[in-house]
Amino acid sequence: MTATILNGRELAKTMQEEISAEVAAFKARYNVVPTIAVVRAGEDPASVSYGKAIEKAFTGRGMGFALHTLPETATQDEIVALVARLNADPDVHGIMVQEPLPKGVNEAAVKEILSPDKDVDGVHPVNAGRLAQVAPVGRPPMVEPFFVPATPAGGLEILKRYNVSLQGKHAVVVGRSNIVGKPMAMLLLRENATVTICHSQTTDLAAVCRSGDILCAAVGRAKMIKGDWIKPGAVVIDFGVNFVDGQMCGDVDFEAAQEVAGMITPVPGGTGPMTNIMLMRNVLEAAQRQLKEKA
Secondary structure (H helix, E strand, C coil), X not given: CCCEECCHHHHHHHHHHHHHHHHHHHHHHHCCXXXXXXXXXXXXXXXXHHHHHHHHHHHHCCCEEEEEEECCCCCHHHHHHHHHHHHHCCCCCEEEECCCCCCCCCHHHHHHHCCCCCCCCCCCHHHHHHHHHCCCCCCCCCCCCCCXXXXXXXXXXXXXXXXXXXXXXXXXXXXXXCCCHHXXXXXXXXXXXXXXXXXXXXXXXXXXXXXXXXXXECCCCCCCECHHHCCCCCEEEECCCEEECCEEECCECHHHHCCCCCEECCCCCCCHHHHHHHHHHHHXXXXXXXXXXXX
16 A cells, blocks of 8 residues: 655645735735734744745735844843834734744743734744634634644644544644644644644553554654554654755655555655745734724
8 A cells, every 4th residue: 555645735836826816805905915024033044044935935925024133142132122013013914933042032931922913823822722722623612813833734734635534533643842743732632533642751652653543743853653653544744854864854754654654744745835835824814803903
């Protein structure tokens, strides 16, 4: 058996066209350009590269992008003051603060100052809390609107677009970070899956992985999940971004896994291309909410 490839790159192209149409309709109605402000302190190469990718994605779809840079010597007060100014700027609808932050800066304090309504990366405690408390699909949400981090949101979108049934399925999430593992687990739980979260202290990790109808890998260790860790026919979502001998690879041993899994995301070309798509969707949604509140 060879797994069906969950092609995030092709799906992203389809969604780009959808977002372009939604942005055009929004601009025609409000005469406003949905805009993201990206805050960076320092010149970390990965952050610089990601910022350029965001700019290309947004400007290519008629959305606004503004980069605000501070030196690596920036203090916590300077970063907080910049974010506070952007919170108050009506022309900015979404804010992303890139990591890493300079040494000595309290990451929690920077996240706290973000307006939850402009926190399109879903890192503010209010957004994380609402995701944790939202009711399962099919019921009234019981919380105010919130934003989900773009990477796990993209993983869920892949599952939905490929018509993967989640209700009642056992989903195993390997990784417990606040930006991928935990929110992905909460998203799957909301979709009525039964969710197990694994981490470095999990006993017999391979056996737990093997029990999952859906297996999500988000640990940042190249090819850690082997083919014999996967339940035959399982759906595998690989969020890993690693480099071995200059080649990008995921957290899953793809070559072995595709002979066991029923469906699998490749790396590259799987969850990665979906991240900026979901970020654009979040910014557009933020702009829609903010304009409706003013109406």
